[in-house]
Amino acid sequence: MATLTDIQPILDKSVVGNGPIVIAGPCSAESREQVLETARELQANGIKIFRAGIWKPRTKPGGFEGVGAEGLPWLKEVKDTLGMLVATEVATRQHVIDALNAGVDILWIGARTSANPFAMQEIADTLKEMNADVPVLIKNPVNPDLELWIGAIERIYNAGIKRVGAIHRGFSAYGKHLYRNLPQWHIPIELRRRFPNLAIINDPSHIGGKRELVAPLSQQALDMGFDGLIIESHCDPDSAWSDKSQQVTPDVLNFILNTLVVRDEKTSTESLTLLRQQIDQIDNEILESLNKRMRVSREIGQYKKEHRMPVLQASRYDSIMQSRVQLAKEMGMSEEFMQAVLAAIHEESVRQQLAVLNQR
Ligand code: PEP
């Protein structure tokens, strides 16, 4: 069944201009003053879309869970006095009702919510009941599951919301990492391949978790053709009630945005075409090599069958891993990358050997 066939742009070019869409504002609305001061400074720097979390999904109870519906009039004030569009996160039926009744222009759905089909359906049903016509941005689920992400987007789209968009905010991982939520760029890129009209926005604040990563992650996203950025900005980041280490002041945000290089797709040159041809050629060679490798694997399978040997020999696999990973490192590729490639190749080799073994 064809899905998402009639996606509309999330915002009119007359509102957001031709460059990347920029949504900025604090992680959380804390007080009327903090909301209005931050919005005023952002607006003075040319930002047109203001974000602020009213209901905050927190990992553990006891943290600041957002000011709740009390903060909605503050957003209304930003909209009425500064002429900005305002956006907030919704996770339940009541959030949708309250946000839409308060005139919120854009809704987003958080990563913990998009991972939950029941919550997504409840939100979708409420939007449908209310005949809502607002853009809805769906963050990737916390786990790297593209189908779950697409399913969440489909639920909203099927509720009659044609202005749907996606936000890449990285994926949870166990243990300590450079990033708060690991970016897995190939996932939004695959989403783009499947739904070329779906706007994809990057959230460098929640991916990086640190101020200094906002600029490089934003540039990376623009280089990959993302349609926009959602960045946390607070008038006084160090005293923010949530996510303080990743928020930047509106002035710093302005500086970051001015340093970003927006590349123009349309000026794709002759030499880019040549480079792409080279990539096509190399990919073909990789496929040929893999095919050869699988043929040899099947021959080994045949040998093992004739000599009644087991398919899996862990020590051999370990030594292959070690030597190839070392070589890859010397060539400037990451260990994780080579491990993932070898694991995938090994899995397919085993599958092919088993097929030989099971032949009568
Ligand atoms: C947020 O945008 O403030 C937020 C809670 O994000 P996420 O759902 O990506 O964690």
Ligand code: MN
């Ligand atoms: Mn946040």
